[in-house]
Amino acid sequence: MTGIRNIAVGLPVKSSHVLLSESTDTVRGLVFHRAVGGGIEFGERADEALRREFREELDVALSTVTLLGVIENIFEFEGSPGHEYAHVFAVQSEELDRVPLSAELVVLDEGSPVRWVPLDTETPVFPEGILEMLTAAADADADAG
Secondary structure, X not given: OOOOEEEEEEEEEEOOEEEEEEEEEOOOOEEEXXXXXXXXXXXXXXXXXXXXXXXXXXXXOOOEEEEEEEEEEEEEEOOEEEEEEEEEEEEEOHHHHOOOOOOEEEOOOOOOXXXXXXXXXXXXXXXXXXXXXHHHHHHHHHHHO
């Protein structure tokens, strides 16, 4: 990939679990989790892109979308370099709230498994730092309440 990509990713939370897709970098032999989301199109706001991506990938509507922050992610995947700015959102969906913790969903356009993963997972989660961003926001909300 050349150039810098702007993406929007969402983190639905349920009972100390976060909904993430699972993927593998076969070059490094690394299984990892990634936040659900995708590219922001020209003329599209990040929150609009996120709502579109959740509809396209999981066929669900998001009821709440709250920006947590933006993370710069410079990485390598399948031997190729990548560079992206990830707009990270805490999200809620009534449809996802009804999905049991034991369920496995599938990303409609690529077939990757999506599941509820414990927030304290040992498996790497990308973009790096998003779970810490989510936890910091939850801690700030608890302190304010």
